[in-house]
Amino acid sequence: MALLARRDFASGELASKLCERGFDATLVEQLVAQFQERGLLDDERFAGHFVAYHAGRGQGPMRIRRELADLGVESALIEAALAAGPDWQALAREVRRRRFGAEIPGDWAEKSRQSRFLQYRGFSNDHIRHAVGPDPDFEP
Helix, strand or coil: CHHHHHCCCCHHHHHHHHHHCCCCHHHHHHHHHHHHHHCCCCHHHHHHHHHHHHHHCCCCHHHHHHHHHHCCCCHHHHHHHHHCCCCHHHHHHHHHHHHHCCCCCCCHHHHHHHHHHHHHHCCCHHHHHHHHCCCCCCCC
16 A cells, blocks of 8 residues: 555556565555555556646657556557557657757758657657658648
């Protein structure tokens, strides 16, 4: 309970933390099931909060997906949380603007540099192409 009082956990993450602290695996499994029944532990809620928090920090869906999978969240819950998340193309564009300024890169070297930055942040190739290409809101 002390762990849950600090922050929300995924069920797999909580189970591994308790096992690391020396608790019996069958007891941990029963405890996690009880917490889920009582609503103290909810992977869907955790995934939604995780996506919102990390998207707010400028991280993309690929990175968030990998981190949630590492925490033991089911892939169906991950995909649902990512689908309910922000507009990823707009977020990639905003992250690029915050880091590099409003001007779209003109040469390939700068496009590559900005693309690598966005790739590291966890955005897909489509999001990156949209972010470093011509501004879709600009109409000549």
